[in-house]
Amino acid sequence: MALIKSELKQELKKYGAVDFNACYNCGNCTAVCSLSTEDNSFPREIVRYSVLGLEEELQSSLKPWLCYYCGECTTKCPQQAKPGELMMSIRRWLTARYDWTGLSGLLYKSGLLTMIAFIIIAIAELGFIMYEDFNVMKIMHYGHYFEMFAIAGVFIVIFLPNIIRMWYFTMLKTEVKMSVKSYSIAVKDLFVHMFTQKRALDCNENKFRWLEHFILVISYLSLLFTTVFLDWFASENLFVIILGYIESAVIFIVTFDFVLSRIKKNKEMNTFSQPSDWYFVVWLLLMGVTAFLVRLFIDIDLMESNAWLYYFHLMILVQWALIIVPFGKWTHFLYRSFAMYFAKIQEISK
Ligand code: SF4
Numbered sequence: 001m002a003l004i005k006s007e008l009k010q011e012l013k014k015y016g017a018v019d020f021n022a023c024y025n026c027g028n029c030t031a032v033c034s035l036s037t038e039d040n041s042f043p044r045e046i047v048r049y050s051v052l053g054l055e056e057e058l059q060s061s062l063k064p065w066l067c068y069y070c071g072e073c074t075t076k077c078p079q080q081a082k083p084g085e086l087m088m089s090i091r092r093w094l095t096a097r098y099d100w101t102g103l104s105g106l107l108y109k110s111g112l113l114t115m116i117a118f119i120i121i122a123i124a125e126l127g128f129i130m131y132e133d134f135n136v137m138k139i140m141h142y143g144h145y146f147e148m149f150a151i152a153g154v155f156i157v158i159f160l161p162n163i164i165r166m167w168y169f170t171m172l173k174t175e176v177k178m179s180v181k182s183y184s185i186a187v188k189d190l191f192v193h194m195f196t197q198k199r200a201l202d203c204n205e206n207k208f209r210w211l212e213h214f215i216l217v218i219s220y221l222s223l224l225f226t227t228v229f230l231d232w233f234a235s236e237n238l239f240v241i242i243l244g245y246i247e248s249a250v251i252f253i254v255t256f257d258f259v260l261s262r263i264k265k266n267k268e269m270n271t272f273s274q275p276s277d278w279y280f281v282v283w284l285l286l287m288g289v290t291a292f293l294v295r296l297f298i299d300i301d302l303m304e305s306n307a308w309l310y311y312f313h314l315m316i317l318v319q320w321a322l323i324i325v326p327f328g329k330w331t332h333f334l335y336r337s338f339a340m341y342f343a344k345i346q347e348i349s350k
């Protein structure tokens with residue numbers, strides 16, 4: 001029998017959900033959603049679960065991840081119940097449910113706590129810089145090691161257990177029997193969706209947004225590779241240097257457009273920005289611009305006399321790697337890719 005959790009509505013509001021209680025179950029939202037299918041129909045069902053407090057049903061559903069937030073359902077809802085915004089809020093809530101540390105939930109619900117976490121990191125970095133006698137070259141060397149350890153650490157300590165928890169909630173606990181073979185057949189979908197997010201192309205009027213996201217994902221991943229594995233800041237290889245400049249400039253340009261869209265609120269998806277949305281775009285923009293300037297200052301021999309620039313870049317990088325990537329909006333990229341993978345396995349197994 002379905003368990004009803006009466007506090008669920010209040011809980012979802014803390015993750016950004018608004019007005020969904022006004023829903024009178026007409027189904028318009030599902031009818032207009034270009035991503036909803038017969039087998040995976042949403043968002044009406046998800047709105048119902050939320051209104052009724054069906055926490056287990058929500059937690060085991062992959063459907064919130066199949067939505068790419070085009071906002072069409074919100075525009076057409078006769079009750080202004082904002083189903084698109086609810087889907088986004090549930091993705092934040094799910095992220096907190098998957099996270100074994102509980103930190104995602106705390107940070108999503110409190111912009112103030114996130115700011116405190118950012119400040120603690122800034123103070124710790126300042127202490128480290130003072131401990132190293134403001135030796136910028138030595139600190140750059142440690143910064144490079146930090147990048148490598150942060151990637152491995154976050155993946156092993158946070159992402160791996162969280163993906164296992166997601167699999168447990170959405171696959172193991174459901175009654176659909178899935179064969180081992182279906183896991184290997186569907187694995188292609190995991191990587192295709194991870195790198196292309198091609199399903200977003202089916203979202204109405206969303207082609208340019210998809211292109212921007214695609215360029216951003218590719219630039220971000222390649223800059224990560226260039227800085228971590230090709231040691232961009234220390235490299236003397238002209239190809240690597242130019243590659244890093246291009247990647248960081250593209251990240252800056254695309255995220256600048258994202259920030260502008262959020263300020264102007266010119267798209268439905270930008271109408272309700274949560275602190276986590278702002279942190280994501282602003283920190284990504286700062287990463288792009290500071291990485292570009294650090295390498296430029298190295299090339300024109302201004303780095304040693306302007307060490308503050310690298311310290312600032314390092315602070316943004318550490319906050320990004322220890323807060324936004326493991327516990328913030330970055331995780332949506334990962335969970336959505338796995339949701340596509342799991343949904344494909346379920347489809348094969350039916
Ligand atoms: S959210 Fe709006 S469109 Fe969707 S079922 Fe409810 S009232 Fe209808």
Ligand code: SF4
Binds near residue numbers: 032036042071072
């Ligand atoms: S926001 Fe777009 S993709 Fe998401 S449920 Fe609404 S119509 Fe569908």
